[in-house]
Structures are given as C-alpha cells and as structure tokens.
Amino acid sequence: MKLNMNKEELRKFLLHAPQSSIIKYVENIHPVDVLDVLHENVDDRKDILNRLPEKFIADILDEAEIDEKYEILMEFSENKQKNIIEEMSSDELTDLLGILDENKANKILAKMTDEDARVVRQLLSYAPDTAAGIMATEFISLKTDMTVCETLKYLQKYGQENENIDDLYVVDKFDKLKGIVSLKELVTKDFDTKISDIVHTKIEGILFNTDQEEVGHRFEKYGFLTMPVVDNSNRLLGIVTVDDVMQILRDETTEDIHRLAGIDEGEKVDGTLKESIRSRLPWLIINLVTAILASSVVGIFEGTIEKVVSLATFMPIVAGMGGNAGTQTLTIIVRGLALGELNFKNMKKVFFKEVGVGVLCGATIGVIIGVLGYIWEGNFIFGIVIGVAMILNMVVATISGYLVPIVLKKFKVDPALASSVFVTTFTDVLGFFFFLGLATLFLRYLV
C-alpha cells in the first residue's frame, strides 16, 4: 500500500510541492517510501528532510537502519533535533544511542526530557539482542473495573501518541502483569462490558533476557501482534511488536545463510567491492589453510599415486561427495536449531537418523562408484577400495555435519558460523586418508 507515485515523482513532490500540501499529504505517504527516496538521492536529503514535519521525520528515523538514523538526525539544528527526538519511540532511540560513542550519546540524552532519558538509560542496560533490548516501553495499561466505553475514551485521549495499542495490558499496583485485552476483542464487545469480563489472565510474559530469535519464533508460532516483556518478578517492562520482530527474523536468517557460506552477516548484495573483500577474503584464507591441510594428506601418499595414477582421478570424487553429504546434514541441523525444531527430546533420534543416512547413502554411492572404478581400472580391488572409502567418508560426513553445529552451540558460538569449514575439513582430510590409505594397504593388488 504505497502512495500512487513512483520514487522519482515522490522525490519531485517532496522537493518542489508547496510545504503546506506536503504537510497535508504526508499522512498518506509511508515513511519507508521516503526513506527509499533519501537512499537514492543523498544530495537532496537535507532539502527534503527540512520540508517534512517533525513527527514524520521521527517516523522515518524509526524505520531507518541504525547508522543511518544518526546521519539523518545530524542534518538538523540542535533545536530541531530536540523536537524530533521527543517524537521518537524509546526502542528506536535506544538502538541509536547504542551505536554512538559516549560523548555523542550524552549529547543526545541531554536533549531528551528527564523522564525519556531515564527510560532510554534503562533500556540501554539490557543486551541489545534480547527481548528487553528490542522492546518498546510505550504501551497502554488498563484497570479491570473500566468499561469498554471508558477504555475507548481513554484511547481517544492517550492512544494517538502511542503506536503500540494492538493489545492493552492490565497490571497491578506493583506493575505486575495480570492480563491482556486485544484491541480486536475490545472493539467487538458492547460499550458497557467490563474489562474484567474480557481480560485474558492466564498469560505468560517473555522473560527480559530471552534471545531475540527465540522471541521471533514465538511470534511465528502463535501469530501474536504484540507480546509483553517481564522481569524475574513478572513486572511488565515493555512490549515487543510484530513489525520489529519480522525485521529481526529476516536479519537473523540472512545472518545464518551468509555464515553457512562464509560471508560476513552484514554484507549487502549491493555493497561496495571493499566491503565484499573484507567480508569474504578472511574466510577464503581460513579455507585455504584447511585445503592445504587436506592436500598434505595427499602429499603423504604421493608414492602410492605415482604407482597408480588413476587414484588422482578418483580422489576428488570421494572427498567431494563427503563434502556434499556433510553440507546436507549440517544445513538441516543448523536450520533445525535456529527454528527450535531440534531440542533435547529428539536430539538422540536425529543423531541415529543421520548416521543411518550416512550408511545408506554411502552404501548406494559407494556401490555405484565402486562398480565404475572397477570398470575404469579393470581391477576389482580398486573398485572395493574406492567403494569402501566412499562409505566411510559419507558416514564421517553425516556425523560431523551433526556434531559440529551442536558442539559450537554448546560453546555458545553461532552454529552457522564456521560450521562448514570444520565439516569440509573433516570430509576432505578423512576422505583422502581413507581412499589413499586403503589404496596403499592394498597397493600390491592395484599395480
């Protein structure tokens, strides 16, 4: 649902239309669309921003990536910065302050009201990738003896400044979370219904230190629009909203996908050459080291290869197929961990299944390649050697594909990170070792 203008039309409108019509029109424009225009026309940024109302600028800042927030804010005079900051939501302000150095952060804190500054300081004390780190502190709390009509009048008075009203909360005098009323439920009940009649009381908040990815999966599972965040004493600290969560899930998944392939989590497809090199070269160098390790295994067996040169031809197949099988297992385990589908209950079952996959796929591929090896070399033992090496390597592949991410997770390292380098090292080193080692053992039958 964007405005019926393309980006270029929007740019011209924002630059040249009378400011009065911009101000009137602006509520029909989504801040994300203006942000797109600002991205693509950096030279016009200052001019465009200075024609927009302060509330709308705050909305744009809420949608901007964090490093961009600061750049945009700095386009304004000190006074105007202060007004814009007042309109911004606490969670977005916290993100902004979180990346600034202390000096800059203090300057911005000084521009806030005492109350806002206190809230933001509090929010800054939570780890940024937890429920509390992503929550907003703006929410509406109700008393149970209010009626639906009274609640609506309350929302008419105080709801407009608050974007997070998809659910309303009931707390006791110690701020403990007692219940939740969805806005949907509120508006479908007669005006004189009491809140106490429609409040859901059997609810559980998210503990403040829950990992943000876990928070995301709960939203996915239950389809909520907001969720309450509580401390250890069940005091309501703030709420998390579905729109923030969607972006977090997208970023976490991109991070996993990138890490599995050896790319920095932050690399953008349309980033600069320098950023790409910085993101990928270190990983390639790590891979080079492990590749050299694997090839030094080959080096040990050069004497054997010299006698049976076809070993060199078949060598990459054994290692490569192990790598493929390992990557399959690794991927399903990493994604299973990320989605919470792999847990203590089914861990053992999954392990035996993966070993089974290694044995059965290994046997199938081993028989095929064994027969081909036999035909190619005209030597039965050659076929046996490559077939057995293939089976052994595929079993190693699935076992390492299973164990590596789980061990990394135990040590609190992201299972997606560095997993594939470990797994391919195992399958390369052992693949070459099994194949060339067996060939050396049976050398007299091969020459």
Add this chain to the structure above:
Amino acid sequence: MKLNMNKEELRKFLLHAPQSSIIKYVENIHPVDVLDVLHENVDDRKDILNRLPEKFIADILDEAEIDEKYEILMEFSENKQKNIIEEMSSDELTDLLGILDENKANKILAKMTDEDARVVRQLLSYAPDTAAGIMATEFISLKTDMTVCETLKYLQKYGQENENIDDLYVVDKFDKLKGIVSLKELVTKDFDTKISDIVHTKIEGILFNTDQEEVGHRFEKYGFLTMPVVDNSNRLLGIVTVDDVMQILRDETTEDIHRLAGIDEGEKVDGTLKESIRSRLPWLIINLVTAILASSVVGIFEGTIEKVVSLATFMPIVAGMGGNAGTQTLTIIVRGLALGELNFKNMKKVFFKEVGVGVLCGATIGVIIGVLGYIWEGNFIFGIVIGVAMILNMVVATISGYLVPIVLKKFKVDPALASSVFVTTFTDVLGFFFFLGLATLFLRYLV
C-alpha cells in the same frame, strides 16, 4: 503467552477435567499449544478432540499443517465435520481442499453452505503461492459516511465472527478498493468522527497474482498488519494478514536454505530416515555425476600427473577454493534475489563488483598458493602455474556464482534450486582444467 501449564499438565487437563471447565477455560488456551499436545500424543487425539468445542476445533484446524488438517477432521462424525467446517476460515479451508483428491474435496464442499462453497471454489481457482492463494475473504467493509461510533457498533455486531479486523476497508458499489482505516486509528478518534475524515485513500492493493514471497517482503518493509488483495480492475478480493505471512516467509526461507544445500524443501530435522534418504540421495547422485565429469578432466591429464605427481597434491586446492568463492557469490545473489535487494537497477553494478571480488581474492589467494607451491616444489614455474590457475578459477567462480541463479530465475526456476550443483561443476571442471592444462603446457619446465 501460553497457558501456565506444561504440555503434560495440559494433556491431562484436556483428557480428565470436567467438560464444563474445559469449555470455560478454553479461551485461555492457545490452539497451537493443544496442537502440540495432539502431535505428541496421537493415541489421545480422538479423545481430546471430542471434548473440545467446535469453534475451538476450527481454530486448531486453522493452525494445523495441511496434511494434518484432514486427519484431524476425519476423527469426527459427518455431522460434526459439517459444524466444524462452518467455523473454519475460507483461506484455511481452501488450503485443505487444495491437497485432497476431487472425491474427498467434493464431499467436504457438500458439507458447506452454498455461499461458503462458492467462495472456496473461487479461492481454489487461484495459484496457491500467490497473494490470492493465501488471502482470506473475511473482512469488514465500511461506508465513508459512517461515524466512529456507528462503526464500533457495527463491529460489536459483526466483528466477533471475523478475525481479520486489524484494518477495515472502504469499497465502492462495484467493490473497488477506495480506502483503508486501521483499527488503531478508529479507536483513537472521537465517537462522532466520520470515516471519511480518517480513511486513507492513497493506497494500492496487492495484485492477486503477486508471488507470496514478494507479498511477505512488502509486509516486512512496511510493517503492515493486513494488506488488501485486488484484481486487475482494483476490485477488493480479500486480505492477507501478517500472521499467515510470517509462516510463509519462514517456510520460503527454509526452502531456500535447504535447496542451496541440496535437500528437499520439505525435509524436517526430526523426520524419518526414509524421508531423509528420499530427500537427499537424488541430489547426491546428481552431484556424483558432476564429480565424475570433473574427475574425467583429471583423467585426461593422467599422463602429466604421472610425470609431476605433486600436481595431484595441489589439485584439490584449486578446485576447492573456486568452490568456496563460488558459493559465497551464489549465496549473496540468491539471498539478494529472495529479499528483492537485487534488481534491474543494480544488477550491472553487482556483476562488476563480483568480478572484482574474483580478481582481487583470486590474486591474493593465488599469490599465497603460488609462493607455497614454489617452496614445496622448489620450482618457480610450478608456483606460477598454480597461482595463475587459482586466479582464473576464482574469477570463473564469482562469475558463475552470479550468473547461474540469475539465469535460473529468468527461466522461472527457483534460483536456490540446483544453483550450487552448477556452480561447483563449473569450478571443479575449470579448476582442474586450468591447473592441469597449464601444467601440461609448461610440462618441460616442471619435470
């Protein structure tokens, strides 16, 4: 926010509590939690289901995976099935009918009211992975001359049966989409405000045949709770809601991750051994064919390897590093395409960046491995051969990592599917060819 019972307590409650207290309590239980209990206790399924109210069973069915929907529904008598179907939402019923054979589908259609059956038949005519395929037809439409108070009274009367009221829609007498009022906005305005004063009219619906992944990304970008789906004449057909979209995005991403690794999109981490073998073995066999293709390139050069056996030692490094670089590019391109960050505008720029990455990373890795080769063999030309082969292969790697997914997309094949097999075939075949070919050319300097 789940019920304060663990799964075992919930199971016992559902099986043994008086039915009256279940019916009273059930609105505090999330259907997803009951679904979890049903998953893990298949033997109790029928008993538990038969104690639940029909509306709640419909809610459970709305949350269940499609093949499960049918199984659960079949636990009931024909009569009860009819009642449950009446409570289900049109989009979920459509999903269910979409997987059944015609006979079964007709049986279920016969149990619906004529009007519902007509709607579902219409929905079945849309492609399931498009906006229209995932939309619900239940939404509230308003007239612009209503006041906020009248609208609230209307919602009190008709809103309870309708879960999709986060946004309300204004259509003209030809059903054309004219505007949208968010529920948030409605409840924060005075009772006598006219809808015409708060309606957003500059909106654009999603065209019915838009791909569901694209729909998902618009939700992510704009943070909407619902979006309207329209036909070519801008008639409002239905709406898509954020909770459905989150599940779609999760599944689409899992599909991409799985396909990049050569796993069936539907494989579950805790599935059966048979399912895993069926998902992975075909892919391994395809990889085997390409591995044999690559090794037949090695076979051509057996004569050269016989003379300089160290070539066998370094051979896997050239091919492997090309594979790594290719996977990096491939992954960033596939994800960029999926997120819509790679488009016609920046396609050329990204291509040249990737070539640059290939040249620069290739040069760095090429120099390192060239020096190591020189030291290992004590032969300067050997170092040059492996270094140059590495540079060439890394450039091939980034170019094929860029081109393969884009070409697949042009041919309307999922860029994640089969991309990696193509890219590694290129880097293996050409990696061996460059290295061993150059070695053969300069053979007299190597022996």
